[in-house]
Amino acid sequence: MKYTFRILRFDPGVDQSPCFEDFVYETEEKKSLLEALMDIRNDQDCSLSFRYSCREAVCGSCGMVINGQFDLACRTMIESLNTSLIVIEPLPNLDIQKDLIVDMEPFWQALLAVEPYLFAGETEPGNGYRMEDRQIEKIDQFVNCIMCGCCYGACPVVARDERYLGPAALAKLYRFVKDPRDERGTKRWSRVNTETGAWGCDTVFKCNEVCPRKVRPADGIEGLRRSLILGKVQSVFKRGR
C-alpha cells in the first residue's frame, strides 16, 4: 500500500511560517502512524521531529491531529484511516517548537494552577485509609488521564482565551475534590469559580469526543459547577439562619 503523508513542518528560528511537506510512504505491514513516522524520519528526513515514548497509549507523548481527528499516533493504525492521503498537524492552541512538537508549558501551568495534589488530612501516613471501591470508582475515569493534551488542543474556549484552564486541569481538580481523602475544602478550590475556570466551558464537549482514554473531562467540569452551586446555596442557607 502506498500512502502520501502530508506533514506540517515548522522550525521557528528558520522558517517564516508552517508549511506542509509531502512524503511518499510504502508498506505492506500493519503499521501504527507512529511507526510510519519513524520510518519516514529514518529513511527520508532525519530532521522530522515528533515526541514519542511508550508506543502503547499510556505516556501521552504523541497526541496530534490526524486527518482532522485528534488522537495518539501510536494507537492509530494507518490502514484504519481508510485513505491513502494522511494529513498530520501538531496539536492546536499551543506554539510549535518544531514540526509536530508543541510547547506544552501553558498546559502544565494550567495544571499547576488547580493545585493538582492530594491535601491529606493527616500530615503523616498512618496505617491506611478505609475507603470503598465505589468511592474510588467515582474518580476512575479521571485517573485514567495521561495528560496528552488532546483535549486542550481541541478546546474552542482555549482557542479564544488562553487564560482558560482547559479540560484536563479542571478534570484533575475534580478528581481530588471527589477523593474522600482530600481535605482541601471548598473555599480553597473555589478559586476556579470564574470565567477562566469552571464557568469558562462552552459545553460543546469536544474534550469528551477527542480523549483517547475515555476520561470525559467535561463530566469533571460539570461536577465542579454542580458543587460550586451547591456550596453557594448552602452558604446562603447558613447565613439566612
Add this chain to the structure above:
Amino acid sequence: MITHDILVVGGGLAGLSAVLSSDPRLSLAVISRVHPLRSHSVAAQGGINAALGNTAQGKDDNWEKHAFDTIKGSDYLADQASAELMCREAIQAIFELEHFGVPFNRSPAGLIAQRPFGGAGFPRTCFAADRTGLVIAHTLFEQALKRQTKVYEEALVTELIVENGRCVGVVIYDLASGQILPIRARAVIFATGGYGRVYLRTTNAYINHGSGIGMAYRAGVALKDMEFVQYHPTSIYPTNILITEAARGEGGHLINNKGQRFMAEYAPSAMELAPRDIVARAIQTEVDKGNGFEDEYVHLDLRHLGQKKIDKRLPSVREICLKFGGIDPVETPIPIQPAQHYSMGGVDVDVRCATSLPGFYAAGECACVSVHGANRLGGNSLLDTIVFGKIAGREASNFVQGLERKDGNEKSMLAEAAAEKAKVDAWLGRPGGKMAHHLLHDLKIVMSGKVGIFRTRKQLEEALEAIREIREDYGRAFISGKCLRYSQAVVNLIEFGYMVDLTEVITLGALLREETRGSHYRLDFPKRNDAAWLKHTLLSLRDGKPEVAYRDVQITKYQPQERKY
C-alpha cells in the same frame, strides 16, 4: 554554569521517589530525556507488592514471607539482607503512596485490595486496576509539583563528570535548544531505567536505551549481574506490548495448540503463576516443540473470566488487545509470546544506593542492589523503585551535607562538554557512513538471536564478536542534515555508544557464568551450581576493556534449596 546540590537523572518512579525523600533545603533538580510523565514507569500495569495481609487468603502473610518468596524467586542470588529490607519497608511505603493520593483498588472491608501474582505465597500485590504504574507516577509527579521541583525536561545526560575521584556533575544535550552543556552538582542520582531496546522483542518504551547504565560503566563503576535479563512471558504478538501478569493473577490460562494448559508439565502446583523465568521458558519450549501457533506464540485465554471482571480489573488489557491486536479478549484468546522486559542487573550499588564513586548514587531498574537476583518477581519492581529511590534521595542528601571539598572546576567541566560537542559535530560533518537506526537494528538482531532465553557458549562467543564489529561500525556513524534541535539521531547515536558497552557486558557475563540460574539458562550447563556460582558478577571498565570480579551472595537465614513451584 547551572549548579545544584543534587541532580536526579530520570523522572520515573525511582527518580521521583528520590526527589520526595531528599532534604527540601537543598537545591535539587530532575533531568529527564522526556517529560517525567512520559517515563516508562507509567507502563507498569499489574501492581506493587507488600505483605499487608488484607485478604482472607493472605491474612497470615508477613514481610518475612515476602522476603522468602523474593529470595526463592531470585534463585538465591539476591542479597538476603537487602531483600529483607525492601520487604520490611514495603508496608509503610504503600501507606505513604496512599497518603500521597494513589487510588488503590479496595477490598470489601475498605482496605487496599491485593491480588495473587507469580511466585508469591499469598495475594500480596496492591493495584489500581491494571494501570498501577500510571497512577503512582502521576501521584508522585503531583507531589513533586507541590514541592516546586525544578525539572530540566527533554535533556539527555550524555556523561558523568568525575574530578579527583568524585562525581561533580553531568553533561547534557538539551533537545529544545540543541546545546550541549555541563551541569554541576555535589551529588548525582541515576534513576535512568532499563535497556529493553537493545532487544528486537521488548515490552519497553522506545526511550529505554539504557545509556545511564553505560555512563556509570564508562565512569569506572562496576556493573553487576548484567547477564540476568528478564523475559516477560506474556507480550502480545507481534508488537510485544505487555499483557500484565495480573491477567494470570486474575485467573487467565495459557493454552497451546493442542488445547492444553501446558504449565501443568512445568510447574504443576503454581501453574500459570510460577515465576516469570519458568513461565517464559515453558512458552518458548512449547513454541519450539511445534505446540505454538504460527511457530510464534501461544494463547492467553481470559474468556472464562467474563466481561465484567475483565472490564473492572483488566481494562487496559482489553483496550490494548482491541487497539493493537485487533481482538477482544472477552471473545478471543490473546496471542502472546515472551519478550525482554526487565534488567535484574545494573549499576553496582550497596544497600544505601551508593556506588563506588563518591557522590554518585543509583536506584530503580538501572541499579542492582541486589534484591531481584537472577529473576525478579512481578510486583517487586515498582516496590524497588519506591523503596530504594527513597533511600537514594536520603543518602545523597546526607552526603551533600557532609561534604567539605569544593565543587567541580568550571573550566574542565566546560571542556568535557566541548569534547562531547566535537563528537556530535564529527557525526554531522561526515559525508556518509552508518546511520543510527541501522546500527541499532544490527545490535538488536545479535542480542535477540544469540543472547536470548536459551544460551550456549557458541552463540555467546559469536555475539561478542558481532558486538565488537558493531563497535567498529559505530566509529563510522554519521547523521545526514545539520539541525541539532530535537534531533533523535543525535540522541540515538550518543546512547548507542553506551548500548554497545552494555551489551558486551551482558554477553560476557553470560558467557562466563557456566551454570543455569533464574533467567540465565545455559543449554550447555543446565543445572544451578551453588558450589561455584553463588556469587555476583562484577564487570568494570579497566584500560578500555571489561575486567571481571566476583562477590559472594549475602545469606541471612534462607539456605539455598531446589526451586520447585
